[in-house]
Amino acid sequence: EVRLEESGGGLVQPGGSLRLSCVVAGFTFDNYALGWFRHTPGKEREGVALLNGRYGNTLYANSVRGRFTVSLDHAKNTLYLQMNNLKSEDTAMYYCAAANRFFGYLPGPNQCPYWGQGTQVTVSS
Numbered sequence: 001e002v003r004l005e006e007s008g009g010g011l012v013q014p015g016g017s018l019r020l021s022c023v024v025a026g027f028t029f030d031n032y033a034l035g036w037f038r039h040t041p042g043k044e045r046e047g048v049a050l051l052n053g054r055y056g057n058t059l060y061a062n063s064v065r066g067r068f069t070v071s072l073d074h075a076k077n078t079l080y081l082q083m084n085n086l087k088s089e090d091t092a093m094y095y096c097a098a099a100n101r102f103f104g105y106l107p108g109p110n111q112c113p114y115w116g117q118g119t120q121v122t123v124s125s
Contacts, residue, residue, distance in 0.1 A: 002026040002114045004096045009119030016086050016123070022079040022096030022116055029053035029074060033102040036070060036081045037109060038092035038121075045095070047106030049081060059106055064090075086123045093118045 035050035049070035097112035
């Protein structure tokens, strides 16, 4: 059974940092792409970052490139999203997701069959 469980969300001031974690179980990383999405009420769920489980190459949304970093610790079966210089517009529910292949672009939500339950990130002073 594939399972993804996020943690690390919270309240942070603008300009601050947070690191989200996603513990992954039930599959071999080499065969999947792992990523982070976020959702704000009234907007579509958007891809934020994607990592190729086999080769480690990454993709980022334009809105977060240079501020967010996605990484994978194979020993801990954990995907991370380091978020620096956070802005109010980064406020959202963040989800960890897995896709059956690395697309070479940020996939849509319907291209990722596996999801975590989400963790809330709020950026506010």
